[in-house]
Amino acid sequence: xxxPILDGxxxxxxxxxxxxPGAETVLAFYEHRVGAVxxxxxxxxxxxxxxxxxxxxxxxxxxxxxGRKLYQVDAHLERMRRSCATAFLEPPCPWEQVKDIIMAVAxxxxxxxxxxxxxxxxxxxxxxxxxAECPRSSLYVVAHVLVPKPESLYEQGMDAxxxxxxxxxxWIASIKSTNYLPNVLMKREAAEKGYDMPVCFDKHGYVAxxxxxxxxxxDPDGVLVIPESRNALTGxxxxxxxxxxxxxxxxxxxxxxxxxxxxxQEMMSFGTSGDCIPIVRFNGKPIHDVRPGPMAKRFRRxxxxxxxxxxxxx
Numbered sequence: 001x002x003x004p005i006l007d008g009x010x011x012x013x014x015x016x017x018x019x020x021p022g023a024e025t026v027l028a029f030y031e032h033r034v035g036a037v038x039x040x041x042x043x044x045x046x047x048x049x050x051x052x053x054x055x056x057x058x059x060x061x062x063x064x065x066x067g068r069k070l071y072q073v074d075a076h077l078e079r080m081r082r083s084c085a086t087a088f089l090e091p092p093c094p095w096e097q098v099k100d101i102i103m104a105v106a107x108x109x110x111x112x113x114x115x116x117x118x119x120x121x122x123x124x125x126x127x128x129x130x131x132a133e134c135p136r137s138s139l140y141v142v143a144h145v146l147v148p149k150p151e152s153l154y155e156q157g158m159d160a161x162x163x164x165x166x167x168x169x170x171w172i173a174s175i176k177s178t179n180y181l182p183n184v185l186m187k188r189e190a191a192e193k194g195y196d197m198p199v200c201f202d203k204h205g206y207v208a209x210x211x212x213x214x215x216x217x218x219d220p221d222g223v224l225v226i227p228e229s230r231n232a233l234t235g236x237x238x239x240x241x242x243x244x245x246x247x248x249x250x251x252x253x254x255x256x257x258x259x260x261x262x263x264x265q266e267m268m269s270f271g272t273s274g275d276c277i278p279i280v281r282f283n284g285k286p287i288h289d290v291r292p293g294p295m296a297k298r299f300r301r302x303x304x305x306x307x308x309x310x311x312x313x314x
Contacts, residue, residue, distance in 0.1 A: 052121025056179030069311025
């Protein structure tokens with residue numbers, strides 16, 4: 001096999017000719033080393049020796065914009081700061097600049113609706129495990145296409161199941177790390193078994209979280225029950241909802257067992273892209289009357305209205 005050896009310009013020229021899976025979904029991106037926003041998806045290249053890539057040594061956040069309004073920017077950045085602190089990771093620029101970069105990338109994307117992915121890694125510098133290899137952390141901000149959840153999902157609800165993948169250990173679950181292999185395996189198992197959504201449980205048999213979302217139930221007394229588990233990431237969507245319903249809806253934080261799910265009036269998931277989606281079956285068994293309940297519908301509307309009222313325009 002005759003493999004050509006190319007210099008930098010020739011290599012980059014060849015890269016530009018390659019078919020790029022997913023190119024149509026990338027709207028714009030920023031890399032801190034370059035210090036500029038680019039709108040060519042083929043130029044979205046992360047160094048293989050960035051520890052973000054080969055060690056999963058990094059953190060990330062995802063947020064959305066609808067109608068050219070970014071939702072919960074400060075909440076996502078605050079959670080990213082907590083993740084960075086736990087991982088002993090510092091951004092390559094002041095945190096105030098990260099928000100400006102997000103705004104610039106969203107605007108350059110040229111779409112009314114989309115998602116923003118913020119990736120912060122240990123940085124390039126070697127293929128070992130020692131963070132000292134990396135003289136400077138890395139920052140990538142990408143705007144990409146938002147594929148809305150079909151309305152049928154809200155009208156008919158989802159089928160969820162108890163995944164065989166265990167919940168993460170509590171110390172790592174609190175970090176929104178780029179090492180998402182357990183989450184990936186949960187999603188793969190759901191697709192393989194024909195379910196919409198996986199739910200993992202901790203070692204005590206209590207609900208932790210979904211692959212990319214938080215879950216909650218409404219118990220037989222009409223109380224919204226939030227899993228009291230340290231094996232789950234604190235969700236920005238659920239946290240914001242609790243602010244919106246404070247004083248109006250009874251809320252309890254406690255462990256949720258599989259048996260509690262089958263006795264619930266409602267079950268639902270919370271996440272950035274889907275807001276609040278009802279779950280009507282668990283492990284193939286019906287939840288209440290197998291129809292989306294009134295709380296899930298109300299919560300979705302509250303979150304949508306909140307984005308319209310409080311989203312940051314760009």
